[in-house]
Structure formats: C-alpha cells, structure tokens
Amino acid sequence: MTNDLAIEVTGLRKSYGKHAVLDGVDLAVERGSVYSLLGPNGAGKTTTVRILATLARADAGTARVAGSDIVADRAAVRRKISLTGQYTAVDAAQTGEENLRMMGRLAGLSRAEARQRSQALLDQFDLADSARKRAGSYSGGMRRRLDLAASLMGRPEVIFLDEPTTGLDLRSRQAMWQVITELAASGVTIFLTTQYLEEADQLASQVSVLDGGKIVADGTPSALKEQVGGQRLDLVLASEADYDEIGRRLGHRVARRDRASLTLGVATDGTGPEVRLLLDQVDPGRTAVRSFAVHAASLDDVFLALTGHSAAQPGSTDGLTNDSTDDPTNDSTSEEHAHV
Amino acid sequence: MSELTGPMIMTGRALRLNWRNIDALITALILPVMLMLMFVYLFGGAIHTGTAYVNYVVPGVLVLCAGFGSALTAVRVCTDMTDGIVDRFRSMNIGGVAFLTGHVVASVVRNTISTLLVFGVAYAIGFRPHAGASGWLVAGGALLAFILAISWLSAVIGLVCASPDAANGATFGVLFLPYISSGFVPIATMPTWLRGFARHQPSTPVIDSVRAHLMSLPAGHSTWIALAWCGGILVVSAAASAVLFQRRAARG
Numbered sequence: 001m002t003n004d005l006a007i008e009v010t011g012l013r014k015s016y017g018k019h020a021v022l023d024g025v026d027l028a029v030e031r032g033s034v035y036s037l038l039g040p041n042g043a044g045k046t047t048t049v050r051i052l053a054t055l056a057r058a059d060a061g062t063a064r065v066a067g068s069d070i071v072a073d074r075a076a077v078r079r080k081i082s083l084t085g086q087y088t089a090v091d092a093a094q095t096g097e098e099n100l101r102m103m104g105r106l107a108g109l110s111r112a113e114a115r116q117r118s119q120a121l122l123d124q125f126d127l128a129d130s131a132r133k134r135a136g137s138y139s140g141g142m143r144r145r146l147d148l149a150a151s152l153m154g155r156p157e158v159i160f161l162d163e164p165t166t167g168l169d170l171r172s173r174q175a176m177w178q179v180i181t182e183l184a185a186s187g188v189t190i191f192l193t194t195q196y197l198e199e200a201d202q203l204a205s206q207v208s209v210l211d212g213g214k215i216v217a218d219g220t221p222s223a224l225k226e227q228v229g230g231q232r233l234d235l236v237l238a239s240e241a242d243y244d245e246i247g248r249r250l251g252h253r254v255a256r257r258d259r260a261s262l263t264l265g266v267a268t269d270g271t272g273p274e275v276r277l278l279l280d281q282v283d284p285g286r287t288a289v290r291s292f293a294v295h296a297a298s299l300d301d302v303f304l305a306l307t308g309h310s311a312a313q314p315g316s317t318d319g320l321t322n323d324s325t326d327d328p329t330n331d332s333t334s335e336e337h338a339h340v
Numbered sequence: 341m342s343e344l345t346g347p348m349i350m351t352g353r354a355l356r357l358n359w360r361n362i363d364a365l366i367t368a369l370i371l372p373v374m375l376m377l378m379f380v381y382l383f384g385g386a387i388h389t390g391t392a393y394v395n396y397v398v399p400g401v402l403v404l405c406a407g408f409g410s411a412l413t414a415v416r417v418c419t420d421m422t423d424g425i426v427d428r429f430r431s432m433n434i435g436g437v438a439f440l441t442g443h444v445v446a447s448v449v450r451n452t453i454s455t456l457l458v459f460g461v462a463y464a465i466g467f468r469p470h471a472g473a474s475g476w477l478v479a480g481g482a483l484l485a486f487i488l489a490i491s492w493l494s495a496v497i498g499l500v501c502a503s504p505d506a507a508n509g510a511t512f513g514v515l516f517l518p519y520i521s522s523g524f525v526p527i528a529t530m531p532t533w534l535r536g537f538a539r540h541q542p543s544t545p546v547i548d549s550v551r552a553h554l555m556s557l558p559a560g561h562s563t564w565i566a567l568a569w570c571g572g573i574l575v576v577s578a579a580a581s582a583v584l585f586q587r588r589a590a591r592g
Contacts, residue, residue: 053431078433087424091353093360105349106432134360147424154432 005064006031006158006189007052012061014047021047022058023213029206034180034190036204038197038303043210045193046086049162052191053083066157066189082151083160088143089150092136096127096146099135100153107154114153121149125179141172145179158189165199177202197299207299211307225297231270232297233278235289237262242288250282255301262290267301270294346434350442357416358446368412369454372405373461379524380465387525391555395469398462399479399550400523403543405454406487407518410494411511413447417498418507421588436585440495447491448484455483469554478563479553485570486546490514492577499584518543522551542569 007029014022021044029035039045050056052065054074063070066080090099097118104114122128125145130138135146144164151159164180165173180203184190194200200207201221208218217224232255237243243262247254256265266282268274275294283289358365376397384393417440420426429439459467471479494511501507520537521527521544527535538544545566552559 055427055430075433078431081431083427083431085424085427089424089428091357093357102349102353106434
C-alpha cells in the first residue's frame with residue numbers, strides 16, 4: 001500500500017436486485033488532492049460515496065480510505081472521514097451554532113474545543129451573523145455551508161462531498177466553490193461527486209468519469225480533453241431552421257448545443273483542412289453558417305465523446321453546462337439518466 | 341469519546357428538539373388533560389364504577405398519555421431516518437443504541453411531564469388518592485415502566501415506517517389500546533367477546549396496578565403481570581431496534 005494514496009479502490013461491485021449499480025470500479029486518490037467523480041444521475045456516484053463512507057456495503061471489491069480498510073476497520077475510517085450528502089444533515093430546529101457544537105461533541109471534541117471550532121468555522125463560512133438563528137430559517141446555500149462546516153468539526157482527513165452544489169443557484173454555487181477551494185488549500189483530501197462538468201473542471205486536479213457503474217475515463221481535466229481531440233468548432237448559424245436542420249444532420253457529432261445563440265459545437269482536431277472540410281460538409285450552400293470559432297474542448301465534449309450522451313440534466317442549465325433543453329439525450333422528468 | 345458521551349449528546353439533542361417544537365409539545369401535554377376532563381364531566385355521570393369517577397379514570401388517562409406521546413416519538417425517529425442526518429451520525433460512528441436512546445429518553449421526559457400535569461389537574465378536580473409511600477412508589481414505577489416500554493416500541497415503529505406520516509398512523513394501535521382496557525369502564529360491563537382481549541393486553545394490568553396502589557385496593561398479581569408485559573415489550577423492542585437501525589440505515 002502506498003502511503004500517498006488517501007483512497008484506493010479495487011473492483012468495487014454493488015447490485016440492487018438484478019440491477020448492477022457498480023460494475024467493477026477501480027480508483028485511486030492522492031492524499032491532499034481534489035478528486036472528482038463525474039457522471040450523470042444514476043451512474044452510481046452516490047452508491048460509491050456511501051460505500052467508501054462505510055454507510056453501505058459493497059458486494060465485492062476492496063477499498064482503503066485514509067489508510068484503513070472500509071470493512072475490517074470501519075471505526076477507524078469513520079474517525080478520519082466526513083460525509084456531506086445531497087440532503088443537508090443539520091437540524092432545522094437547532095441554531096447554526098448548536099448544530100456545529102453538537103457535531104463537534106459527537107466527533108470527540110471537548111465542550112470548549114467545540115465552541116472554539118464552531119466559532120472559527122462560522123466565521124470562515126460566512127455564517128457568523130446567523131449563528132444564533134435556527135438552521136430552518138437559512139437559505140439553501142447557507143444550509144449547505146452549515147452542513148459542510150458541521151462535517152469539518154472533527155477535522156477529517158478525507159472529505160466526501162456528494163453533489164455539493166446540486167440545486168443551488170449560481171451565486172450560492174460559486175460561494176460553495178470558493179469554500180471548497182479554500183478547504184483544498186488546507187491540505188485535506190476531497191472526494192467530490194458532481195454531474196456538472198464545469199464543477200469538476202474548476203475544482204478537481206483529477207477526474208474519473210463514471211457511467212453505467214463503470215469508470216469510462218480518468219485523468220487530469222486537461223488530459224481528458226486532449227483524449228477527444230482537444231478542440232471544438234463552434235458554428236453560429238443564421239436561423240433557427242438552419243440550427244434545427246444542421247443539428248439533426250450532425251446528430252451525435254454535436255458536442256454542444258445552445259439554441260439561444262444558435263450555436264452548435266463539433267469536435268475537431270482544429271487543423272485547417274479538417275475545419276474547412278467540416279464547414280463544407282455542414283453548409284455546402286455557404287448560407288447557414290454565419291460565423292465560427294475554434295475552442296479548446298470542455299469536459300462536456302469529453303463526456304459526450306466517452307459516454308455517447310450528455311452529462312447535464314435540464315433545469316440545471318443555468319450557464320454551467322452547454323446543453324440546451326432540446327438535447328434529446330436529456331430527460332427532464334426522469335431521476336435516472338436517459339440511457340437505456 | 342466515552343461510551344456514554346454519544347447517548348448523552350443525542351439525548352440533549354432530542355430534548356432540545358422537544359422544546360423547540362412547541363406545537364407538538366403543547367398537543368402532547370394538553371390532549372390528555374382535555375380527554376380526562378371530557379371523561380370525568382361528559383361521560384363520568386353515566387358510568388358507574390362504585391367510586392367517584394375521577395378516582396377511577398385517572399390511571400387510564402395516564403396510560404393514554406403514554407400512547408399520545410408515542411406518536412410524537414415515532415414521528416421524530418422516522419423523520420430523522422428519512423433525513424440526511426442519520427447518514428451523518430452513522431458516518432461519525434454513532435450507533436443505533438445512542439441514536440434511539442436519545443429519542444427514548446426525550447420521550448420518557450415528555451411523558452413524565454404530561455403525567456405530572458394530568459396528576460395536577462386531576463387533583464384540582466377532586467382526585468383524592470390515598471396511598472402510602474410504597475403505594476406511590478409502585479404506581480409510579482409501573483407507569484414509568486409502561487412509558488419506557490411504549491417509548492421503545494414507538495421508536496421501533498418510527499424505524500419501520502417509510503414516512504413520518506405513516507409512523508404517525510401506525511401508532512394508532514398503541515393509542516387505541518387503553519380504550520379497550522379497565523381504564524375507562526369496568527371490563528365486566530363490556531360485551532363478552534371483548535372481555536378476553538381487554539383483560540389480556542398490556543394496559544389493563546398497568547392500569548389495575550396503578551389504581552390499586554393509589555387507592556389502597558388489593559392489587560392481586562397485576563403489578564407482576566404489568567412488569568412482565570413492559571419488560572417483554574422493552575426487550576423485544578430494544579433488540580428489534582438495534583437490528584432494524586442497521587438494516588434501515590444501510591439501505592441504498
């Protein structure tokens with residue numbers, strides 16, 4: 001076992017009934033890094049986190065977290081980790097301060113230590129003004145921050161964040177990113193799941209893409225981008241009719257859609273001949289494409305290329321992801337992601 | 341962290357949540373008093389028990405109290421279980437015993453307060469027990485045992501139910517049990533087919549024992565039978581809750 005790894009997972013499997021949620025997951029997370037497990041709803045992210053945080057048992061496979069085996073040495077793992085799930089785990093009827101102190105005491109701090117640390121965290125997370133108010137009166141973003149602060153009371157070595165910004169508005173999300181970035185700078189290991197590619201790109205030094213219970217790719221964000229050609233050709237089209245027509249004709253080759261700006265993005269290597277060829281193919285009459293630009297590929301493009309479907313869900317398209325709601329691979333009503 | 345710190349902190353939490361939820365607390369305290377007033381003044385005149393009805397009915401109302409309290413306990417446990425907070429507790433190595441002990445102790449405290457309140461109001465409307473110190477002690481002990489048993493049972497109901505609403509509904513059985521007992525009317529006045537059930541269910545021996553000891557009447561074996569029922573419910577509930585907590589929390 002290498003000491004430089006905070007999390008080491010081999011062959012993790014988990015099924016519910018006949019449905020295999022995790023189908024042999026391997027991953028390794030370096031100590032002190034921010035690692036992101038990226039995937040759509042239903043990919044198995046939460047199951048992975050629950051197993052690693054000792055809340056669920058894997059059917060097969062082994063994992064060590066913070067140096068201890070998650071099954072044989074569960075108590076030791078629990079002393080060194082914290083988990084912030086998708087549903088906030090604070091008492092609405094207790095004040096922010098009371099919530100933090102309680103978690104501190106449960107984590108083994110003395111009364112005095114719990115008071116000190118809760119004060120420090122309330123300051124750090126910009127909650128000092130509301131410390132004496134009941135958590136039930138907090139906004140969604142404040143409650144998430146309080147939740148994260150609560151998980152830090154016991155000074156965990158490894159922090160699991162399961163979709164920490166899902167459901168937050170853009171400003172709260174950015175505040176959360178700020179907090180996570182500061183945390184990362186303090187040297188703890190952060191294991192983050194997200195369905196937002198931009199989030200992984202912003203925060204993580206290492207990304208694994210989970211789809212259908214399997215890791216389909218991993219590496220640094222930039223390495224992953226290079227893996228799919230590295231560039232994206234964005235075409236701004238002249239009319240909605242052109243947008244629809246060309247979008248249909250390109251089908252799966254479209255890496256990015258944005259109806260509002262009539263823009264379609266296509267993966268390319270960025271070389272002159274290929275871009276010229278693409279333009280001719282797309283628009284032989286030379287009337288449909290108003291302008292074009294070549295960009296470095298985003299993780300969105302990577303995701304699409306790797307899994308054949310988009311990562312984002314509609315309703316979360318508030319400028320974070322590039323998909324618009326007309327993307328046929330999105331399913332706004334289903335909890336499960338739309339791949340069958 | 342010592343073995344006791346966890347349950348103590350969880351108890352403090354549950355008690356604090358008690359006081360913070362004033363509506364539920366007031367309901368839990370006032371309802372039994374209202375019921376007693378209703379029985380004494382509304383039905384009391386028509387029910388003949390060979391003694392002042394208030395002296396007859398108080399033990400039944402006290403046992404009913406525990407039933408009311410149980411609904412809130414089940415709802416609280418179930419709310420926690422369906423919330424993210426239980427995952428947080430588990431990932432901090434807080435076990436089922438500490439978690440449920442908190443809820444059960446809070447439940448016992450709540451019920452003890454409502455019991456005292458009922459006693460006070462009963463005294464004000466003419467309840468005159470004549471028991472010695474030992475009589476009070478046994479009656480109090482039997483009530484406490486019943487409250488404890490019902491609190492654990494409610495915690496288990498809270499663990500089993502899928503939603504707080506379901507938990508609330510499921511405690512209806514516990515709530516209804518004292519009505520078909522010796523609590524409000526003498527069992528001999530019930531239809532024959534109901535008497536067997538009325539005699540052989542947990543609230544009857546508890547009520548009989550409390551009544552006998554408060555009024556200095558012969559208690560027969562009722563105290564022992566009451567303790568056996570309470571002990572049995574307690575052991576089964578505690579064992580079930582340990583298993584169910586692990587199972588329920590490990591889902592997903």
